[in-house]
Amino acid sequence: MSESRPRIVPEATVARLAVYLRVLAGLADGGRSSVSSGELASAAGVNPAGLRKDLSYLGPCGVRGVGYSVAGLRERLTEVLGGERSRPCVLVGIGRLGSALADYAGFASRGFQFVGLLDSDPRTVGTEVGGLPVHPAEELEVVVARTGATIGVITTPAEVAQAVCDRLVAAGVRSILNFAPVALTVPAGVDVRKVDLSVELQVLAFLDQQRDGSAPVVTALRADARESVR
Numbered sequence: 001m002s003e004s005r006p007r008i009v010p011e012a013t014v015a016r017l018a019v020y021l022r023v024l025a026g027l028a029d030g031g032r033s034s035v036s037s038g039e040l041a042s043a044a045g046v047n048p049a050g051l052r053k054d055l056s057y058l059g060p061c062g063v064r065g066v067g068y069s070v071a072g073l074r075e076r077l078t079e080v081l082g083g084e085r086s087r088p089c090v091l092v093g094i095g096r097l098g099s100a101l102a103d104y105a106g107f108a109s110r111g112f113q114f115v116g117l118l119d120s121d122p123r124t125v126g127t128e129v130g131g132l133p134v135h136p137a138e139e140l141e142v143v144v145a146r147t148g149a150t151i152g153v154i155t156t157p158a159e160v161a162q163a164v165c166d167r168l169v170a171a172g173v174r175s176i177l178n179f180a181p182v183a184l185t186v187p188a189g190v191d192v193r194k195v196d197l198s199v200e201l202q203v204l205a206f207l208d209q210q211r212d213g214s215a216p217v218v219t220a221l222r223a224d225a226r227e228s229v230r
């Protein structure tokens with residue numbers, strides 16, 4: 001009985017599955033029909049054993065000696081990651097970063113559609129970014145209810161991010177992507193992912209230091225630890 005229970009996919013694996021999907025989309029655009037595990041692993045920046053372990057969550061999908069069908073694996077990953085459904089997102093804080101995100105067309109092609117933009121600055125409210133009008137921040141609950149947004153993206157200053165998050169959650173949003181440099185507190189049942197480019201840069205700086213032998217205390221990270229920071 002226990003064999004039929006679905007395996008829980010760890011969050012770090014989900015993030016890597018999304019990277020494989022992006023790599024496969026690029027290969028498909030280039031007209032490729034198959035890819036070896038070595039090539040896919042290298043393009044995704046992981047080791048082949050890690051790739052095979054990650055893909056084992058999808059069930060059988062590769063053919064020994066042939067590799068993976070680009071279309072087949074892409075379809076399976078899309079299905080598992082829920083990318084077939086369009087996900088409506090609201091974006092709060094339409095400043096420099098928020099405007100750049102709202103104006104980026106690449107999210108829609110991956111199934112993430114901005115459906116509502118909100119800002120508290122009267123100079124920004126009423127302007128259009130990426131073809132959408134910016135609504136006053138007070139309308140957050142109305143916009144979430146009207147659009148059925150399921151993901152809230154926060155690009156406000158850190159001081160107000162928790163309050164914005166609380167309002168998104170109270171309005172029924174269960175997935176938050178936070179760019180503000182603050183750890184948000186959310187009730188059980190709500191998922192928060194934090195994006196922090198400075199952490200990524202710090203990791204790169206450390207790996208660079210380690211490569212040239214000037215890392216001060218930790219001289220080597222275990223291979224699996226290196227894997228988990230990617």
Ligand SMILES: NC(=O)c1ccc[n+]([C@@H]2O[C@H](COP(=O)([O-])OP(=O)(O)OC[C@H]3O[C@@H](n4cnc5c(N)ncnc54)[C@H](O)[C@@H]3O)[C@@H](O)[C@H]2O)c1
Nearest residue numbers: 093094095096097119120121137156157158180195196197
């Ligand atoms: N995660 C990263 O790697 C990364 C990179 C750059 C910036 N940031 C963070 O992203 C956030 C935005 O940065 P920015 O440079 O775009 O700032 P910005 O000042 O240009 O934009 C912030 C916007 O939020 C709006 N705002 C303020 N309070 C609000 C509220 N209560 N409700 C709705 N809107 C509100 C402001 O009017 C402004 O338009 C900051 O927290 C910054 O630290 C993160």
